[in-house]
Amino acid sequence: xxxxxxxxxxxxxxxxxxxxxxxxxxxxxxxxxxxxxxxxxxxxxxxxxxxxxxxxxxxxxxxxxxxxxxxxxxxxxxxxxxxxxxxxxxxxxxxxxxxxxxxxxxxxxxxxxxxxxxxxxxxxxxxxxxxxxxxxxxxxxx
Amino acid sequence: xxxxxxxxxxxxxxxxxxxxxxxxxxxxxxxxxxxxxxxxxxxxxxxxxxxxxxxxxxxxxxxxxxxxxxxxxxxxxxxxxxxxxxxxxxxxxxxxxxxxxxxxxxxxxxxxxxxxxxxxxxxxxxxxxxxxxxxxxxxxxx
DNA sequence: ATGGACCCTGTAGTACACTACGGAGTCAAG
DNA sequence: CTTGACTCCGTAGTGTACTACAGGGTCCAT
Numbered sequence: 001x002x003x004x005x006x007x008x009x010x011x012x013x014x015x016x017x018x019x020x021x022x023x024x025x026x027x028x029x030x031x032x033x034x035x036x037x038x039x040x041x042x043x044x045x046x047x048x049x050x051x052x053x054x055x056x057x058x059x060x061x062x063x064x065x066x067x068x069x070x071x072x073x074x075x076x077x078x079x080x081x082x083x084x085x086x087x088x089x090x091x092x093x094x095x096x097x098x099x100x101x102x103x104x105x106x107x108x109x110x111x112x113x114x115x116x117x118x119x120x121x122x123x124x125x126x127x128x129x130x131x132x133x134x135x136x137x138x139x140x141x142x
Numbered sequence: 143x144x145x146x147x148x149x150x151x152x153x154x155x156x157x158x159x160x161x162x163x164x165x166x167x168x169x170x171x172x173x174x175x176x177x178x179x180x181x182x183x184x185x186x187x188x189x190x191x192x193x194x195x196x197x198x199x200x201x202x203x204x205x206x207x208x209x210x211x212x213x214x215x216x217x218x219x220x221x222x223x224x225x226x227x228x229x230x231x232x233x234x235x236x237x238x239x240x241x242x243x244x245x246x247x248x249x250x251x252x253x254x255x256x257x258x259x260x261x262x263x264x265x266x267x268x269x270x271x272x273x274x275x276x277x278x279x280x281x282x283x284x
Numbered sequence: 285a286t287g288g289a290c291c292c293t294g295t296a297g298t299a300c301a302c303t304a305c306g307g308a309g310t311c312a313a314g
Numbered sequence: 315c316t317t318g319a320c321t322c323c324g325t326a327g328t329g330t331a332c333t334a335c336a337g338g339g340t341c342c343a344t
Contacts, residue, residue, distance in 0.1 A: 057244050062204035089256040096249045102199050107238045114231040
């Protein structure tokens with residue numbers, strides 16, 4: 001096997017997932033179908049590991065595989081205009097910013113909870129919700 | 143029906159979910175079982191809507207219902223020591239901070255992609271991954 | 285007192301994202 | 315040239331988080 005190509009097992013191990021997951025991601029279009037050896041064995045380029053890391057990270061952040069596929073395909077290609085790419089990028093940026101805001105609210109609430117717990121504070125029904133409320137709301141539907 | 147109590151339908155509408163979801167969350171311990179009218183109808187306090195909003199937001203951020211249940215039960219009660227609560231709060235805080243870091247990396251990458259697209263930039267295989275890489279990595283397993 | 289909107293319980297079905305398995309072929313170290 | 319680890323494909327099973335009935339009972343405006 002040539003030096004700069006990986007077997008599915010090496011990719012899986014490198015990315016911390018099972019080989020079945022790699023094949024699943026291929027079927028789902030999250031990892032491009034790799035070249036094959038005459039035997040049919042898959043030969044992956046090294047950056048496939050990075051790609052799967054990205055998928056895992058994005059999943060942890062609440063993106064679906066469908067959304068991650070969109071993120072990964074965000075590039076200017078033959079059939080796609082630059083303006084379209086920029087438009088989608090801005091949409092995703094807005095989503096990310098919304099998540100950032102919520103996470104920061106939650107972070108503040110958790111920090112407050114941890115701090116308020118240094119001794120004699122009263123026991124609220126749900127300090128986390130209280131803290132979030134105190135932070136100031138601004139979400140209507142969703 | 144007394145003024146400060148809501149039917150399951152009102153709660154569901156207020157939270158933007160179906161009534162089945164509210165009952166599901168009750169079974170799963172995400173929403174406390176409410177008082178009942180003699181007929182068996184559920185009577186919810188007003189803050190149930192807020193609680194469900196929190197569940198939805200946390201879900202969007204990649205927390206599982208199990209984790210959200212933990213977050214919601216983060217309080218000092220009879221059987222739980224303050225130190226334990228603080229410990230768990232700090233653990234969750236670390237998780238949130240990790241998510242924040244990843245999201246900020248992704249945000250920077252998306253912003254760069256959107257900006258780099260103002261005209262003549264070269265078409266990379268995957269600008270988003272490139273941008274993330276350029277950001278500097280520091281994750282090993284997961 | 286009636287009818288349409290609402291609620292009850294329980295069970296079953298769906299979508300998503302894997303995960304496991306069976307039966308066969310391939311690779312490479314010894 | 316054997317043998318044990320690895321790979322192939324296809325299909326089936328799992329866990330999570332809903333979502334949709336079915337077959338009833340309840341509420342209340344008219």
